[in-house]
Amino acid sequence: xxxxxxxxxxxxxxxxxxxxxxxxxxxxxxxxxxxxxxxxxxxxxxxxxxxxxxxxxxxxxxxxxxxxxxxxxxxxxxxxxxxxxxxxxxxxxxxxxxxxxxxxxxxxxxxxx
Amino acid sequence: xxxxxxxxxxxxxxxxxxxxxxxxxxxxxxxxxxxxxxxxxxxxxxxxxxxxxxxxxxxxxxxxxxxxxxxxxxxxxxxxxxxxxxxxxxxxxxxxxxxxxxxxxxxxxxxxxxxxxxxxxxxxxxxxxxxxxxxxxxxxxxxxxxxxxxxxxxxxxxxxxxxxxxxxxxxxxxxxxxxxxxxxxxxxxxxxxxxxxxxxxxxxxxxxxxxxxxxxxxxxxxxxxxxxxxxxxxxxxxxxxxxxxxxxxxxxxxxxxxxxxxxxxxxxxxxxxxxxxxxxxxxxxxxxxxxxxxxxxxxxxxxxxxxxxxxxxxxxxxxxxxxxxxxxxxxxxxxxxxxxxxxxxxxxxxxxxxxxxxxxxxxxxxxxxxxxxxxxxxxxxxxxxxxxxxxxxxxxxxxxxxxxxxxxxxxxxxxxxxxxxxxxxxxxxxxxxxxxxxxxxxxxxxxxx
Numbered sequence: 389x390x391x392x393x394x395x396x397x398x399x400x401x402x403x404x405x406x407x408x409x410x411x412x413x414x415x416x417x418x419x420x421x422x423x424x425x426x427x428x429x430x431x432x433x434x435x436x437x438x439x440x441x442x443x444x445x446x447x448x449x450x451x452x453x454x455x456x457x458x459x460x461x462x463x464x465x466x467x468x469x470x471x472x473x474x475x476x477x478x479x480x481x482x483x484x485x486x487x488x489x490x491x492x493x494x495x496x497x498x499x500x501x
Numbered sequence: 502x503x504x505x506x507x508x509x510x511x512x513x514x515x516x517x518x519x520x521x522x523x524x525x526x527x528x529x530x531x532x533x534x535x536x537x538x539x540x541x542x543x544x545x546x547x548x549x550x551x552x553x554x555x556x557x558x559x560x561x562x563x564x565x566x567x568x569x570x571x572x573x574x575x576x577x578x579x580x581x582x583x584x585x586x587x588x589x590x591x592x593x594x595x596x597x598x599x600x601x602x603x604x605x606x607x608x609x610x611x612x613x614x615x616x617x618x619x620x621x622x623x624x625x626x627x628x629x630x631x632x633x634x635x636x637x638x639x640x641x642x643x644x645x646x647x648x649x650x651x652x653x654x655x656x657x658x659x660x661x662x663x664x665x666x667x668x669x670x671x672x673x674x675x676x677x678x679x680x681x682x683x684x685x686x687x688x689x690x691x692x693x694x695x696x697x698x699x700x701x702x703x704x705x706x707x708x709x710x711x712x713x714x715x716x717x718x719x720x721x722x723x724x725x726x727x728x729x730x731x732x733x734x735x736x737x738x739x740x741x742x743x744x745x746x747x748x749x750x751x752x753x754x755x756x757x758x759x760x761x762x763x764x765x766x767x768x769x770x771x772x773x774x775x776x777x778x779x780x781x782x783x784x785x786x787x788x789x790x791x792x793x794x795x796x797x798x799x800x801x802x803x804x805x806x807x808x809x810x811x812x813x814x815x816x817x818x819x820x821x822x823x824x825x826x827x828x829x830x831x832x833x834x835x836x837x838x839x840x841x842x843x844x845x846x847x848x849x850x851x852x853x854x855x856x857x858x859x860x861x862x863x864x865x866x867x868x869x870x871x872x873x874x875x876x877x878x879x880x881x882x883x884x885x886x887x888x889x890x891x892x893x894x895x896x897x898x899x900x901x902x903x904x905x906x907x908x909x910x911x912x913x914x915x916x917x918x919x920x921x922x923x924x925x926x927x928x929x930x931x932x933x934x935x936x937x938x939x940x941x942x943x944x945x946x947x948x949x950x
Contacts, residue, residue: 430938432944
């Protein structure tokens, strides 16, 4: 079991979700986050006072999958989120120690899907 | 250095104007003392000045919040900015030449001349042609608020994707080349639509149809927002929209009842029918929602109320309670069907339904005025179809057609012109990031403290 975390451009989220659905990956958690990578931010100006734009809005997706779903998940995310510009985001794949479905008490691979 | 030169130039121009202004002010003052201020009625003047303030409130913050709440949060400031900017820019345009073009001495029924530019000859004495019991300047500033809100209504169509610089240029051109002439035709002494006998009490053709058609054209010329219609862009703050709609309703008493230009029975009639039509239209839209979606929605109820206000606008000084109920009912049902079904079929992206509510509601109201108008309410008006005068309905149809064609064609030309000069549409990247940050370097909301 793997835990996949992806940081993508906010406006690419719908495309990513659609592609995940196409590959039958329906369980996903999404949050709005701020962060910085190589992409420069846009400086804001308030009454002529400039605020350096360090942090940019991004969208974070978290998906727990069984091993055979790792590749399709990554394909769906890269396919949906890639524009070729700096700032398209990153995907992190972590080992997942355990997963429990609260309603039934199922554990492991059964509980994920 | 270049920037400093620019600022110095601006200040220089400002000072040059300032040199002209004392002379103009003297002019007005001498007029006021010359003939004793006998004709001015204090009650009428008080009501028109209060109405002016009420109509001002419709644009900012009424319309600004209504539209601002309906866009995505990355564009909220851009919409508030556009509304506030129009208040500043069109106000200045109006006193410099806009008022003169609209209401100044007639040239062939088409336009006012520039005799009243810089409010020359617009003093504190009444002008009997327009309003015999209030200072001419009170009439001028009341009309100014209409000139401000009309281009503001168009914002709903191109929200979230028009470049701010293009917005500024387009709006100044539109105010001058579309609003001012149409205003003159319908309301100016000598205007040819007015001479046809068309009834437009408070701006159904001049304000709502005029802006609504321009809105449709703008939506078509600019094209859809990225991802539309595939991706829904839900309103980011409906409570804002509710506040905005409520302020619009409140301000509309000034818009319609103020258009009686006096504190009198006609104003009371306009006040009552305006209120009733809005109430009925809100309910009828909500019932349509109920019929088609099994729930009444907040956005539906407030959209209906606004549609009712739009529709009663041309009729407010000519119809009675029965007319108000009929017009309100029609507005809720027709605008609902248009926005929910027809718009989807046609596939254009009128982001906030400026066309669907203002033009469709405005046309309904203008035609309905030709049905329900009665001289029992206003002897200076005319009877409509239901009171035995079908000719009035035909006149109304003509007035609508003239406005639709003129505003449609000229708005199209102006948009294409601005597009050629500086480009209308924000870059794809700006649209993705949001106009608040890319056009104004600000954000409406912070995500972190």
